[in-house]
Amino acid sequence: xxxxxxxxxxxxxxxxxxxxxxxxxxxxxxxxxxxxxxxxxxxxxxxxxxxxxxxxxxxxxxxxxxxxxxxxxxxxxxxxxxxxxxxxxxxxxxxxxxxxxxxxxxxxxxxxxxx
Amino acid sequence: xxxxxxxxxxxxxxxxxxxxxxxxxxxxxxxxxxxxxxxxxxxxxxxxxxxxxxxxxxxxxxxxxxxxxxxxxxxxxxxxxxxxxxxxxxxxxxxxxxxxxxxxxxxxxxxxx
Numbered sequence: 601x602x603x604x605x606x607x608x609x610x611x612x613x614x615x616x617x618x619x620x621x622x623x624x625x626x627x628x629x630x631x632x633x634x635x636x637x638x639x640x641x642x643x644x645x646x647x648x649x650x651x652x653x654x655x656x657x658x659x660x661x662x663x664x665x666x667x668x669x670x671x672x673x674x675x676x677x678x679x680x681x682x683x684x685x686x687x688x689x690x691x692x693x694x695x696x697x698x699x700x701x702x703x704x705x706x707x708x709x710x711x712x713x714x715x
Numbered sequence: 716x717x718x719x720x721x722x723x724x725x726x727x728x729x730x731x732x733x734x735x736x737x738x739x740x741x742x743x744x745x746x747x748x749x750x751x752x753x754x755x756x757x758x759x760x761x762x763x764x765x766x767x768x769x770x771x772x773x774x775x776x777x778x779x780x781x782x783x784x785x786x787x788x789x790x791x792x793x794x795x796x797x798x799x800x801x802x803x804x805x806x807x808x809x810x811x812x813x814x815x816x817x818x819x820x821x822x823x824x825x826x827x828x
Binding site: 603604631633635640641642643644645648650655656659691693698699700701703704705706707708709 | 719721724746747749751756757758759760761764766767805807809810811813814815816817818819820821
């Protein structure tokens with residue numbers, strides 16, 4: 601079956617612009633996660649959704665970052681007034697149910713470059 | 716503080732030799748532990764996971780890992796490296812009470828023919 605799909609795969613934007621990154625989780629997965637992976641680092645947690653609500657947004661670095669999941673399926677990560685330091689690969693993952701022991705399935709990521 | 720440590724960002728191993736990647740965590744409560752692999756231009760793929768059952772966990776592609784509570788470790792091994800094992804490997808931990816994963820910095824494995 602289809603895995604986690606992220607679009608676009610690459611995004612180049614100018615400093616100060618607004619961007620949206622989309623994630624289509626595996627059908628039926630209730631939990632959805634966003635991570636950010638900078639060069640040479642492991643992924644870092646940003647936000648976790650259970651259904652439509654953000655259950656844990658403690659990883660969002662500042663208020664320029666926001667994410668939604670209005671119907672409990674597709675999620676959009678929104679970044680306002682982008683900065684060069686926002687350049688990274690943004691990963692989305694989904695799991696069938698919440699719980700630390702549950703396997704998370706990852707998309708291929710969106711590579712964001714802010715110039 | 717809770718943390719995950721992977722030492723040695725780049726690991727070179729000869730084809731046919733043992734692959735050993737180390738992972739240590741810092742937590743007073745045993746967490747759930749995972750190893751993920753990332754091949755070039757692909758997403759993260761689960762290799763294996765420990766969720767409080769058997770301490771020796773077998774995964775895909777001949778990899779296995781052993782949970783040692785006394786050492787707070789979850790090292791990944793494979794007896795004989797193949798060229799196809801060249802990839803980046805991440806140890807990840809779900810600490811008690813959290814649904815999210817904390818990742819180590821990763822090990823880039825290079826297999827030398």
